[in-house]
Amino acid sequence: MRWSRAFIPTLKEAPADAVSPSHKLLVRGGFIRQVAAGIYEFLPLGLKVLKKIENIVREEMNKAGAQEVLLTVLNPRELWEETGRWALYGEELFKLKDRHGRDFCLGPTHEEEITDLVRKEVKSYKDLPLILYQIQTKFRDEKRPRFGLIRAREFLMKDAYSFDTNYEDAKKSYELMGQSYERIFRRIGLKFLRVLADTGQIGGKKSEEFVALTLYGEAKVAYCESCGYSANAEIVPLSKPPVEEEEEKSLQKVETPNTRTIEELAKFLKTRPEKIMKSLLYLVEGKPVLVLIRGDREVDENKLERLLGTDNFRLATDEEIKAILGTERGFVGILNLPPNRVERLIWDNSLYGVKNLVVASNETHYHYINANPERDFEYGEFYDLAEVKNGDPCPKCGKPLKLSRGLEIGHIFLLGTRYSEPMNAYFVDKNGKEKPIVMGCYGIGVSRLMAAIVEQSYDENGIIWYPNVAPFELEILPLNMSDETQKQVAEKLYNQALERGIDVIIDDRDERAGFKFKDADLIGIPIRIVVGRKAKDGLVEIQIRKTGEKIDVPVDSALDKFEEIKEKLLKET
RNA sequence: CGGGGCGUAGCUCAGGUGGUAGAGCGCAGGCUUUGGGAGCCUGAGGUCGCCGGUUCAAGCCCGGCCGCCCCGACCA
Incomplete structure (x- = not known):
């Protein structure tokens, strides 16, 4: 080309x-x-x-x-009715009618x-x-x-x-x-x-x-x-952590003004998020459900969906929290929970065995510190609901996971x-x-x-294609098209490359060198042969897009060198 | 579907308080230049997303619509 x-x-x-x-x-x-x-x-x-x-x-x-x-792209509705997916696929299905009014969809x-x-x-x-x-x-x-x-x-x-x-x-x-x-x-x-x-x-x-x-x-x-x-x-899966061995301190109510997030609360109390019980009020099919999880953890809503058996749930809004629990976001907790307001309490495994917890009591601007299981509150059913984090134990061997x-x-x-x-x-x-x-x-x-x-493969100048999928394997780039020697050497290399069956492009535009280099970098051809001043001495330069490496080679061996570099590049992923 | 942002030349963008639209790049012609998007000269290119309203006058103000992007929920 x-x-x-x-x-x-x-x-x-x-x-x-x-x-x-x-x-x-x-x-x-x-x-x-x-x-x-x-x-x-x-x-x-x-x-x-x-x-x-x-x-x-x-x-x-x-x-x-x-x-x-x-x-076919065009699928008749009847086929999709058989599996119930005409309705189930819902809005994501592109639907249309033919001139007779028959329903079709574009196959997803x-x-x-x-x-x-x-x-x-x-x-x-x-x-x-x-x-x-x-x-x-x-x-x-x-x-x-x-x-x-x-x-x-x-x-x-x-x-x-x-x-x-x-x-x-x-x-x-x-x-x-x-x-x-x-x-x-x-x-x-x-x-x-x-x-x-x-x-x-x-x-x-x-x-x-x-x-x-x-x-x-x-x-x-x-x-x-x-x-x-x-x-x-x-x-x-994340299972229950081992029970903390820590002396139980006495329960204490403390004023915690305007601590609405775990970070603010931890900072205010000079403790770690791991010591805070986070309570999230969800509305599941319209009914309030309280999910309890350790402060340093996030709920994985995919896990929650599997547990609940429905995807019809969401976090309650600030207004809904107030209406249901009579408190404000940031101060929802299991202590002094108004009776019969919450349908279900769900405990995440992460909270198991944590001692001297910070727990909210549904009283705005107050928390309890040093709350302990059995003494101050009762555990409910535990489930695995937390998002996996870097360093969590591998379910197979227990070593830290990477994310x-x-x-x-x-x-x-x-x-x-x-x-x-x-x-x-x-x-x-x-x-x-x-x-x-x-x-x-x-x-x-x-x-x-x-x-x-x-x-996976680019830099600030453009794309770097892997040879097997590059739009061209090789670019021949004569720097100065008004230089007859350069032009001839480039043309010769181009024709030889074509004969060898190499997928090659020659930048034969009458443009400045820098302009062509920028374009070459951008479209990301993995290997290029630059034909410049040294062409008159029988040398051209091979450049490797990925490394920026430049190698002077005799014109006659340039294409052999190209094949060699290509093979090498194919071995590196 | 919830929240936010944007829509002016091919691209990136500028256009205080309303007065009939600009720049850089790109494009066309010319001269110079040729190892990292060069320089100078000349020129073409716009229903200012669409519809309606206010006004003597709307890119700018008001209303509606459309489109595109981002965050969230969801997917190869």
Whole structure:
């Protein structure tokens, strides 16, 4: 490709509404453009990267024996009614009508359609196992699209579905996909974790997420460097700590004016948040529930949701606290709790065994200090509700856990018969008996991957692509196009590179050196050959984008050197 | 869906108290320049998000709507 003819609209400044590095740099580098919130166009450079990622995914899927199909974007309502998801998916489903008034949606995922296809065609155990996949644009009317390609409403996804005769085989398919995913993410140069996940509303028996470690991203993962345990933070169990061995002091009421937060209270009383009982008033389906947790801890609302069995809950407002308990936020506690106002008391494990606690008594501007269990208050039922923190004990080996933010790039589910049963996807087994097909489903956010790669690999000048997914592997950059020698050497190298099958771009624009360097850094081609003054002495300079390294090499060996450096770069992730 | 912010040239932004719109970058032409987004000259480019209201006069004031971004709850 010749840059002079290429459609690569780079921008000196990032659009004001871009926040995350991948969003800024992909727009600035001319890879993508925004059309509406969460809806993006892929320009030539962006499409090249997307296709390279897509092909790696495709190769690995095929290698694992999965077969590619292309399902439809437009899905009829009837299919979604069968599983109840027309209503359940709710607002997130893009819905529309055809000219006859029939309802359709734009597919956000394809369990229904694939199950429909398979139930019609697969009748016998002889047709199984089967793994089908597609790489297709999905549509989800997200509550909040965000960070460019990281959370879009229209995005490219690879979704695979496995069909087996029993759980044992289904587990094999699941594991096959899991290994395939690991190979895919390694091939595109990502640092990632494979973590245990909540099966959530998709349901099923087992689920793992693949999380790219990035600053931007909604996934919080905990991992143990000692035993290898790793899980989505929201499912890491935290048990009761050992009982504190501390002499019980006498209960005392103290004035604590205007201490509304744990920090203010701890500072005022010259104690630590660990010694304070935090009481949070929730309204669960409209009914007051008091959650008690240690002051240094936060409630993990995912855990709370699992305990309550509903997502219909929220913290009470200041006004509601006053109406229900007659006190103000900051002074809610279990001492002197007005009778029959709270439906349920829920204790978090973190509070177990803590001595000489600071406890509020529902009297504004007062707290009690040195409250102790049994003597001053009674324990209730304990549950695991706290958010995991850095250094919490690993549930497997007890060593301290590490916590990291990340971006969910893949998710695999062992579904079971959640879709096959309601949709009547049955097969006949060896004994002539009908049984539901055991399914799995496996997703990779392909367009999101592109953003994840950038989030992990950029600097202040631009993107640094891993060679396997770079829009071009090599850029040839003649510094001065009006210098005949430079021009000729660059052209010669360019043609030789093309002959060798190298994915190469030559910046043949009649621009100043600095201008071209800035663009080269921005679009992030991993290796470039700079043709400058020394060209007349038969030397060119190889520059490595990632390290900034510059090496003078004879023109004749430049492309060999390029291959060598590329191989080296592919080994470093 | 709750809270907040923003909408003026392709991009980033400026436009006290209302008087008919500017800068830098980019773009076109020219000269100079060629190892890190250079300099000078000339020029093109705007329904000031949309609709309505107040006013002799609205980018600016008032009302409504739309769009985009951020934080929270939720998701590949």
